[in-house]
Amino acid sequence: MSRLPSPRVTVVPALPVLGPDDVLAVPVGAQGALPPWLTGPDAGEPPVDPEFLAGALADTGNGGKPGGITNVPVPGRRPRSVVAVGVGDGTVPDLRSYVGVAVRRAQTLAEHGARRLVLPLDSAAGPAGAEEVRAAVEAVVLAGYRFRATSTPHPPRLEEVAVVAADADDPAVAAGELAGAVAADAVAWARDLVNTPSDTKDPAWLSDQVIARLARLPHVDVTVLGPGELRAGGFGGVLAVGGGSASPPRVVVVRYAPPGAGESRPVLVGKGITFDTGGLSIKTTAGMREMKTDMAGAATVLAAVDAASRLELPVGVTAVVALAENAVSGSAYRPADVVRHVGGRTTEVRNTDAEGRLVLADALAYAHAELGASVLVDVATLTGAMKTALGARTAGLYATSDGLADALLTAAGHAGESFWRMPLAEEHVSHLRPQLASDVADANNAPGNPGSTTAALFLQPFTGGLPWAHLDVAGPARAGSDAAEVVKGGTGFAVRTLLRWLAAGAPVADDRIG
Structure with missing residues (x-):
């Protein structure tokens, strides 16, 4: 029960000599434009006849639209073939699609003897730079990701992907290659955690995984709070939600503190419900089937660190x-219980299936009160309402600072992850705040529709007035099918966005809106 082996990824400056167990990808630009390395005056003896390839593209209607694919077998050299894949205008999103399609097609050919995919990035749109190489390396690893739980041997896997970029020896491109490899490995780890079945993945197991992977890294400290520490710290939400399980809850704190770090002290908070039955407000069987993934927010923030x-x-x-x-x-x-959180704020439980906000409330309050946070970002598969509103590929973003929202959206654009900013300004939400009222507590945990917004309003008082962003990833945290570098199952969504934001210095402005 583990991730299947991934191919070794190398970035090289020139097209290697092709062997009988190679698959060659050709990026096809808009209007069927072929790359200069195949048709230009310096092409030499091309690995495939450009006229023959152009005819095959015309016959199959492949005009270079992203995702379009034409398979061109090379006579007498099985399993080697040419895989012509649309790359459109050559934008980074188009490139991710090109790489994902090519990797998946080459993987099917591995069952017939293919061992290496040769993947040129330079196209009719121009040579690949650092950003394109980073995106391509990420997409190679993530499109080829597979998590498998079976006793039968897995099918043959690609052994290598040679990414070809003329500027591969440029130090900036080499830095992009490294960043892509590290980011992809972190996303794959997040996917591993999300995809692990809940009969294995209880809070103690997940805590052990964090210790095993992160505690040995330089400048990283890991602290695990068990039931005793949680009671002493007033984590009433975590203890209430975890109280019905034979597996006691945990709160894990991972701090990365490099020498010379600046004054910014961002804290990332993740929802880690290792399985969600709904509690006494029990879900249907169909509603539980994907609930091993309800700790995707926790996996995301751990992978980002x-x-x-x-x-x-x-x-x-x-x-x-x-x-x-x-x-x-x-x-x-139970419904009607009153929970006391870190810091003393209380919640009336009206629905035990609105549990994620109860554990996030404790974690946010703890980050504010005990960790000296300067800015808070939480990530959670929090509400079905968000998936209804934005679909399965876009996450909602709430923020109390325009600067923080803009910085995260910019990071998401570079990462290739889709967010939509939701309203949190007072003129948009003032009429909703009365829905949180309770006769017996400071708020209730099920204030009604619009569910994603009232959930955000429930969480906001626990942030202590700090700049705060809430990422509701209920839709894109899990995928029902493959698309570009996303594969069916846990996706590791938002890891790359947070990493890009951190790499930019975790920027946030003081222009509060709520």
């Missing part, structure tokens, strides 16, 4: 993840 450390970013960052299993038993928390 992992990558920040491995890249030796100069900004310090802390991750706080609240881990609990929302189960059904005689000790499960």
